[in-house]
Each structure stands twice: as C-alpha cells, then as structure tokens.
Amino acid sequence: MVLSASLARPAKPKSQRKAAPKPMAAMRKRKKETTRQRQRRRAMELRAAREAKQVRPEMLIVPEDNLTVQELADMLSVESSEIIKSLFFKGIIATVTQTLDMNTIETVAEEFGVPVLQDDVEEAAKKTVEMIEEADKEHLIRRPPVVTVMGHVDHGKTSLLDAIRKARVAAGEAGGITQHIGAYQVEIDHNDEARKLTFLDTPGHEAFTAMRARGTKVTDVAVLVVAADDGVRPQTLEAISHARAAEVPIVVAINKIDKEGASPDRVKQELSEQNLLAEDWGGDVVMVPVSAIKGENIDKLLEMLLLVTEVEDLQANPDRLARGTVIEAHLDKAKGPVATLLVQNGTLKTGDVVAAGPVLGKVRAMVDDNRQRLKEAGPSFAVEALGFSEVPTAGDEFEVYPDEKSARAVVGDRASDARATRLAQQMASRRVSLTAMSGQANEGELKELNLILKADVQGSVEAILGSLEQLPKDEVQVRVLLSAPGEVTETDVDLAAASGAVIVGFNTSMASGAKKAADATGVDVRDYDVIYKLLEDIQLAMEGLLEPELVEEALGEAEVRAVFTIGKSAVAGCYVTTGKLQRNCKVRVHRGSQVVYDGDLDSLRRNKDDVKEVATGFECGVGTDRFANWEDGDRIEAFKMVTQRRKLTT
Numbered sequence: 286m287v288l289s290a291s292l293a294r295p296a297k298p299k300s301q302r303k304a305a306p307k308p309m310a311a312m313r314k315r316k317k318e319t320t321r322q323r324q325r326r327r328a329m330e331l332r333a334a335r336e337a338k339q340v341r342p343e344m345l346i347v348p349e350d351n352l353t354v355q356e357l358a359d360m361l362s363v364e365s366s367e368i369i370k371s372l373f374f375k376g377i378i379a380t381v382t383q384t385l386d387m388n389t390i391e392t393v394a395e396e397f398g399v400p401v402l403q404d405d406v407e408e409a410a411k412k413t414v415e416m417i418e419e420a421d422k423e424h425l426i427r428r429p430p431v432v433t434v435m436g437h438v439d440h441g442k443t444s445l446l447d448a449i450r451k452a453r454v455a456a457g458e459a460g461g462i463t464q465h466i467g468a469y470q471v472e473i474d475h476n477d478e479a480r481k482l483t484f485l486d487t488p489g490h491e492a493f494t495a496m497r498a499r500g501t502k503v504t505d506v507a508v509l510v511v512a513a514d515d516g517v518r519p520q521t522l523e524a525i526s527h528a529r530a531a532e533v534p535i536v537v538a539i540n541k542i543d544k545e546g547a548s549p550d551r552v553k554q555e556l557s558e559q560n561l562l563a564e565d566w567g568g569d570v571v572m573v574p575v576s577a578i579k580g581e582n583i584d585k586l587l588e589m590l591l592l593v594t595e596v597e598d599l600q601a602n603p604d605r606l607a608r609g610t611v612i613e614a615h616l617d618k619a620k621g622p623v624a625t626l627l628v629q630n631g632t633l634k635t636g637d638v639v640a641a642g643p644v645l646g647k648v649r650a651m652v653d654d655n656r657q658r659l660k661e662a663g664p665s666f667a668v669e670a671l672g673f674s675e676v677p678t679a680g681d682e683f684e685v686y687p688d689e690k691s692a693r694a695v696v697g698d699r700a701s702d703a704r705a706t707r708l709a710q711q712m713a714s715r716r717v718s719l720t721a722m723s724g725q726a727n728e729g730e731l732k733e734l735n736l737i738l739k740a741d742v743q744g745s746v747e748a749i750l751g752s753l754e755q756l757p758k759d760e761v762q763v764r765v766l767l768s769a770p771g772e773v774t775e776t777d778v779d780l781a782a783a784s785g786a787v788i789v790g791f792n793t794s795m796a797s798g799a800k801k802a803a804d805a806t807g808v809d810v811r812d813y814d815v816i817y818k819l820l821e822d823i824q825l826a827m828e829g830l831l832e833p834e835l836v837e838e839a840l841g842e843a844e845v846r847a848v849f850t851i852g853k854s855a856v857a858g859c860y861v862t863t864g865k866l867q868r869n870c871k872v873r874v875h876r877g878s879q880v881v882y883d884g885d886l887d888s889l890r891r892n893k894d895d896v897k898e899v900a901t902g903f904e905c906g907v908g909t910d911r912f913a914n915w916e917d918g919d920r921i922e923a924f925k926m927v928t929q930r931r932k933l934t935t
C-alpha cells in the first residue's frame with residue numbers, strides 16, 4: 286500500500302482513535318449527568334468529531350486497482366465497520382479482508398468526501414503513443430499547441446473557456462455561431478505573426494483521464510484554474526497529478542481576481558507547497574491572474590500559453606494520412622454517429638477511410654466549431670466528422686488508411702476486444718426511471734428497485750427508510766444504495782447511472798452540475814415534499830415490476846334455443862340475454878350445475894354472415910371447433926382473458 290505523503294495525510298494510529306462508547310455504559314453515564322456535564326460531554330464529542338474529520342485525507346491515491354476493506358478504512362481514517370456499513374447499503378456484504386475494486390473504492394471514498402486518484406500515472410505516461418514517425422521527419426511544420434483547462438469544481442473552467450472564445454469573436458476572427466464540438470481554435474497575434482491555439486473544451490479532467498487511460502497524449506499544455514477566493518482544493522491537486530503524469534507543462538490561471546476576498550498570493554503560496562513556484566517568486570511556473578467574468582488578462586494568458594509551448598517544438602507532418610484522437614462522440618438522430626476528432630499528425634480529408642478504435646468510418650462531412658464545412662483539417666485542428674458506422678469511443682485513437690480493405694483488417698482485430706468492453710459499459714449504463722419501471726411489467730425481469738435517497742435532514746432520511754421498510758417486499762425488493770441528508774450531487778447521479786437506480790429527493794435540491802449530469806445520463810431524479818406521495822410512487826413502481834396476472838373479464842350470456850347438426854359438428858342457435866358475445870372470446874357452457882365445455886368460441890354468425898360481435902336481444906349461431914354436443918337450454922357464459930396490473934400484497 287503506497288500513499289503519497291504529500292497528498293494524503295496519514296491515518297490516525299488506532300491507539301489514538303477513540304473507541305465508540307458502549308451503548309449501555311453510555312446510558313448509565315447519562316443518567317447521572319448534570320446539565321453542565323452533558324454540555325461538556327457534547328462539546329468534547331463535537332471536538333472529537335471535528336478532529337476525526339480533520340485527519341481524513343484530502344485525496345486518496347490508490348496505487349493499483351484494489352484495496353482491502355481494512356486498507357481503505359485506514360486510508361480514510363475511519364473504522365472498518367463504517368466501510369462495511371457503506372458497502373452493505375450498496376448491496377455488498379463484505380469482510381475486512383475483502384478486496385474492493387476501483388469503482389467500489391471510489392464510491393465509498395466519495396461518500397466520505399474523499400476523491401480517489403488511481404496511481405497508474407507513470408505507467409500511463411509511459412504508454413504515450415508517438416504520433417510522429419521516422420518517415421515524417423522530412424516534412425515537419427510547426428503545429429498549434431493543444432490546451433486543456435483543468436481545476437477544481439466551480440473555480441471557473443467553463444467561464445474561462447467562454448471568455449477565451451469571446452475574446453476571439455470580439456477580435457473579429459472567423460465569426461459565426463460557435464457551437465460546442467468539444468474543441469475550438471483561437472487565433473492571436475504573437476510577435477506580428479498570426480498564431481493558433483487549440484482548446485479542448487470537454488470537461489478537462491474527464492477528457493484527460495479517458496485519454497490518459499488509453500495512453501494517448503493529446504495536450505501540450507494544461508491551464509490550471511484556481512479561484513483566487515478559494516485556493517488549492519482537492520481537484521486542483523488531482524489536476525496537478527494528471528498534468529505531471531502526462532509530463533505536460535502547467536500554466537496557472539488565478540481566476541476570479543475581481544472578487545472581494547480574492548488573494549492571488551494565497552494561491553501562489555498554496556501552489557508552492559505543491560512544488561509549483563510562480564515566476565515572480567523565483568520559480569518557473571507562469572501564473573496569470575485573470576477574471577473570466579470580466580474578461581481581464583485573457584490575452585495575457587493566451588500569450589503565455591504560446592510562450593510556454595514555444596520551447597516544446599510542437600511539430601507535425603501535414604503531408605501524410607491523418608491520425609489523432611477522438612475527443613467526443615455521440616449519436617445524432619438525424620446525422621448518425623458524430624465524432625469530434627483532433628488531428629495530431631497528417632491532414633484529414635473528406636472521403637478518408639478512418640478506423641477509430643474498433644469503429645470504421647468514411648468521412649462524409651467535416652465542420653469546425655463555427656459550423657463551417659471543411660474539406661481538410663491539418664495538425665492540431667479539431668473537427669466534427671460524420672460517416673462512422675458506430676459511435677466511436679472518446680479517447681480512442683483514429684487513423685486514416687489508404688483503402689477500406691486495410692482499415693477493415695485493423696478494425697476486425699479490435700472489434701472483438703471492444704465488444705466485451707462495450708457490453709460491460711452497456712450493463713453499467715442501464716438507466717431506469719420510475720415511470721419506465723411502472724411499465725416494465727411485461728418484461729418481468731427486474732425484481733429489485735434500486736434507490737438513492739437524499740433528504741433535508743437525517744430525521745427525514747430515517748423516517749423515509751422506516752416507511753420503505755413497511756412496504757411489502759415478498760416479490761419486489763427495494764434496495765437503498767445510498768441514503769443521506771444533503772443535496773443530490775453529481776456523484777449521486779453517477780452512482781445511479783452506474784447501478785440503474787432512481788434518485789429520490791425529499792425537501793432537498795440538486796447541487797450544481799447534478800441536473801446536467803442527470804439529463805446527460807438519463808437518470809430519473811424525483812423530488813418530493815410529502816412523504817406519502819413519495820411512498821405511493823415507489824409502491825407504484827414496485828407494482829410495475831410485478832408480473833401482470835391474467836384475469837377473466839365477463840362479456841355476456843346467451844341461451845341455446847336450437848341445435849343444428851352439420852356433419853360431425855354442430856351450431857348452437859342462441860339468444861344473447863345479457864352483455865354480448867364476441868368471436869374468438871372464451872366461453873363456458875353450463876348445463877344445469879355442470880360445465881360441459883370450457884374453451885374458445887370459434888365462429889359467430891348472424892343470418893349466415895360471420896360477425897365479430899352480437900349484442901343483447903339478438904339471435905346468433907355459435908360454433909366451436911372442439912365441442913359439438915350442444916343441447917337446448919344450455920347457458921353460454923362468454924368472457925375474455927385480460928392482463929391486469931398486480932397490486933403488492935402485505
């Protein structure tokens with residue numbers, strides 16, 4: 286077990302941890318307590334709780350993709366029973382020695398407010414794919430740097446990207462309606478030369494992680510956004526680790542300098558503790574104070590990005606078949622698979638045959654972020670391309686092949702590997718909604734309703750959990766994966782998406798980003814302010830999971846008044862006394878107290894014509910294929926079988 290000393294504070298030694306008081310002892314003690322003693326005890330408990338919180342690390346760096354429950358508990362400075370309890374609510378029964386996989390480690394740690402970073406950083410950096418080959422050396426030209434923006438949530442990544450984009454439009458560069466395609470390019474004057482910069486505007490961190498996991502290096506420089514009024518936070522540290530792992534230089538944008546309480550010096554101080562020393566403090570890291578909202582110092586930042594990357598010798602060969610990385614991809618209802626491709630070497634042209642991971646494509650059309658159609662895209666250019674057979678995976682590399690045959694040969698090998706991965710992903714992204722569940726009766730597959738419950742206070746959580754307990758659970762189980770007081774967060778949405786759960790909020794709201802995440806992942810988030818309504822909906826959803834039952838629905842009755850024998854079969858001449866008879870309905874033929882036939886009504890005629898239905902007060906001829914032994918006075922009971930939603934029974 287390796288823990289980065291700079292990022293994770295050591296777990297508190299067990300001997301220092303306070304054992305929880307035994308309930309009986311505590312009760313005995315409480316009886317004798319005076320008010321003052323109680324207040325003092327409470328104060329001590331609060332202090333202990335605060336201290337316990339303080340020793341929790343700001344971030345976990347997990348070296349491999351597994352840890353035992355005990356190891357995780359030690360890293361988080363919590364009792365292993367806490368971890369076991371957390372797992373239990375996720376439906377995992379675990380012992381202290383049980384090994385947990387990365388996903389589980391992340392979910393549990395995040396519940397304790399500690400983000401996790403997998404420490405495969407060096408490994409991933411080593412895997413970095415070389416986009417430039419020996420044969421390119423003769424044709425190299427300078428290419429624009431590719432920039433990723435990273436930073437802690439709400440520190441202003443999106444605002445900064447917007448400000449940069451706006452700065453370009455204001456400067457009168459290629460105008461038009463900009464559209465999010467996952468990347469965009471800006472052009473600036475640098476030493477009287479028009480120079481370009483490519484910004485990846487996918488949430489920096491995610492793009493980075495996905496691409497790094499595949500060993501692809503796409504960025505040349507990382508902008509680390511740190512809010513001047515908030516300082517270095519866990520995701521700032523995470524971003525630093527990512528950039529360092531990929532050996533990408535960091536330029537710090539100290540954002541929100543317009544805000545009261547902004548302290549760029551504090552940010553510099555905190556960053557220096559992470560070995561990022563500002564130039565004006567004698568170090569070599571460029572730090573630019575900016576205000577994304579006011580558009581202040583944005584030009585300076587762009588200028589600095591060019592300066593920093595100038596020393597990097599960013600080159601590519603435009604005269605070859607393109608290769609690069611898929612930045613984003615989605616399925617458009619009208620256009621089919623759409624992928625944003627970052628060309629890292631060569632030139633991509635319409636008509637090119639492309640293999641992106643296991644997906645084959647022929648570039649049908651390309652547009653830039655201004656919706657301008659392009660025929661060609663050179664190095665460091667990002668385009669949205671149409672023409673893939675399926676949606677490629679973000680982070681996968683793409684490469685152009687001279688013909689379809691050679692591309693197909695490469696893709697064929699990759700396809701079978703990818704299928705297994707895709708299947709696993711599909712399983713993980715099984716989405717559900719309460720409404721869809723109510724309609725899932727026929728499929729009869731789900732017999733478990735997974736819930737994530739967030740409420741205003743612990744008291745509400747307990748009240749709702751108590752009521753859920755009361756719901757009948759013989760046939761359908763409610764599994765509460767997570768229940769806690771607080772807002773519905775993005776992490777809750779991720780957990781719901783990964784586990785096919787519905788999020789139920791009671792008197793609470795959604796944290797920033799959670800709504801967007803829910804929309805993007807299709808997770809159903811329900812909001813209630815009345816408990817019984819919440820329970821009613823959950824019960825309805827549970828009932829939706831029950832197999833429907835078939836029940837009889839009475840149609841009518843008829844009396845047999847004459848029997849006509851035709852060969853071996855016979856037709857009963859009837860009079861409909863109540864309701865109606867329908868062709869192909871079910872009939873039961875009663876003779877006295879006996880049922881002499883129970884089966885289908887196969888033919889129904891009026892005046893020799895086949896009819897669908899005969900109503901009360903009319904005569905008709907009734908025939909069945911499997912019964913001919915009619916007698917005058919038989920009573921026909923007509924009914925049909927219908928499916929009916931079942932109710933939960935207690």
Ligand SMILES: Nc1nc2c(ncn2[C@@H]2O[C@H](COP(=O)(O)OP(=O)(O)OP(=O)(O)O)[C@@H](O)[C@H]2O)c(=O)[nH]1
Nearest residue numbers: 438439440441442443444540541544576577578798
């Ligand atoms: N005063 C001030 N507010 C800013 C500035 N930049 C961003 N903000 C505000 O900070 C909040 C967060 O900004 P975002 O750009 O959404 O931050 P983000 O880092 O992209 O957030 P996530 O996408 O949720 O990670 C918003 O309310 C912005 O209006 C700034 O320079 N000055």
